[in-house]
Amino acid sequence: MSTLLNDAKNLLSDLMARFSPHVDYLAIRLEESEGTDIFLRGEKIETLSEGVSIGGQVRACHKGGWGFASFNQLGTLAERIEEAIAAARLVGDEETLLAEVMPVQAICQLPMTGTDPRRISLTQKKALCDHYGEILRSVDQRITTTSVRYSDSAQKIILVTSEGTVLEQSWVDMEMRFAATARAGSTVQTGRETTGSRKAYEDMTTLDDQVRGAAERAVQALSLPSVKGNTYTVVIDPILSGLFVHEAFGHLSEADMTYENPDLLEVMTLGRRFGPKELQIFDGAAPEGHRGSYFYDDEGTPASTTQLIEDGVLVGRLHSRETAGKLGEAATGNARCLSYHYPPIVRMTNTWIERGNTAVPDLFTDIQEGVYARNWLGGMTNGEMFTFSAGEAWMIRNGELAEPVRDVTLSGNVFTTLADIEAIGDDFYWDESGGCGKGGQSGLSVGCGGPSLRLRNVVVGGDAAE
Structure with missing residues (x-):
């Protein structure tokens, strides 16, 4: 996941030296991410995808005015820097005021305590979503609609600034969302649960009680009185x-x-x-x-x-x-x-x-x-x-x-x-x-x-x- 970004470091340093004298502040952020997105509505698959995204952004500040440009082709980076600088110089007419921060040179990764979701196959993730969908539907025949969403994302960024910061940072994030809607006549009630983790894929696999609780709340609410305002x-x-x-x-x-x-x-x-x-x-x-x-x-x-x-x-x-x-x-x-x-x-x-x-x-x-x-x-x-x-x-x-x-x-x-x-x-x-x-x-x-x-x-x- 890191080859392209690592190869770009020398290029970033060269471009920073070339363009930073033209503005008060210049930052280039490269990003590489890969992730999974699964969405089931009932037993129907609405989304089932894995993807990789590579791109970056340029921010320039001149006399308090900001210019911004994003890109996903590294070969166009010089042009995007020129665009951001031109925009900043066009709108800047005051004073650049940025709180002092010490430049940093660091490589850091948020630690995980368990399995990285990138080690889990798409088939296994889909099976987990199916399992939770079955739990939602099995609670009661009055459950008419269910949804399960799973997503994960692994991101790595490199940030280089005109002040001397060269920072690499990476992390993994996961999230699951569940909903069950119950109907009795004209009465409709919904139960929801959402959870996430940056620690371990295992945190997504032990949610049976939480998922069942969402459906049970929807069903139980059908017969409850409404609160008096x-x-x-x-x-x-x-x-x-x-x-x-x-x-x-x-x-x-x-x-x-x-x-x-x-x-x-x-x-x-x-x-x-x-x-x-x-x-x-x-x-x-x-x-x-x-x-x-x-x-x-x-x-x-x-x-x-x-x-x-x-x-x-x-x-x-x-x-x-x-x-x-x-x-x-x-x-x-x-x-x-x-x-x-x-x-x-x-x-x-x-x-x-x-x-x-x-x-x-x-x-x-x-x-x-x-x-x-x-x-x-x-x-x-x-x-x-x-x-x-x-x-x-x-x-x-x-x-x-x-x-x-x-x-x-x-x-x-x-x-x-x-x-x-x-x-x-x-x-x-x-x-x-x-x-x-x-x-x-x-x-x-x-x-x-x-x-x-x-x-x-x-x-x-x-x-x-x-």
Whole structure:
């Protein structure tokens, strides 16, 4: 997989020496990837493919203006560099401000703990998908539609910059998604599960219970009553906590969202209190073994761990070198691109809420009428507003779990909801199912984590009852 990229190193060095004097900053990123994509709808194969992709990108910055070009023929690289430089010089009319980062010369590979999926045949991967599809369909005759998706990708990149960075980095990522839809008359319910790994193919082969649970939830929900829309005290499980911190808060912490929006920058003022003193929120690629983990970002900035909220107060945000330079802060190693077709932009890595000190059973204490929500079914955010659908839910009555309910959506304003955290559980779970989308780059691997949370004044099931 590495022959072509290795042979290109001398060429990159020669081109960098030739063109870098014409701009303030120049970066060339080569990428080679190979992967598998399988998608089964019912027993029908919709996608069954293996492929290799080779290409690269050029980024040039001149007087604050950026030029970008991508390519998949190494012989055209000089022309693409000229195009990127011409674009940068055309739009640049200010000052190039990039946070200082020490140049790096390194070769690094994210370690695996088990089998590399490239050692597994396409036939075996297809058989695994068939197995999980059979589980979904076997749960109940009311299951009318099922889907199974498997994907893996092995990537190697070489990054060379005008500042002296020469970086090689490689990793392997895997993901599986499952869905089962059950129907009874006009009632339709769906159960979903998603999981991923950068550790071992074996992580994809032990999901029978998880897959069966998705179908069982769809069937069980057919006979459940819908939740009565109202404002409740809600307890959410760690999976929903991870989804909440990523979708509702994490994107607002990406500095390109703030420096381009003066109103949001004012709201996201460092030092502002957003939650209780027990609240600690982090993002970082430095923790090992997660889907958002790496050694260096796509600008060659070392991975780090950034505390975003400390004791309930906003103390940090996520940066590329440009956003850090413009805001006078340190680069955090959060510039990422999905592939060579796209420029790096500010993206989350692994985002989590630190565990608290409240025993999980105590989160339910004194709730006269509330909702306990677990797992996720879907969701969306719009700025500081969010709506999430729970995969499972129960009413809470007099501090105890009561009847299960369906059609539970949780809606609110992220800043209000952070302030309405009443207690933080002492449990914690890492969810490796994340595929994040932003700026047209969808499916970027991330990790999310958190403890159970108790939240007051959450709108459940639609508009609050009057």
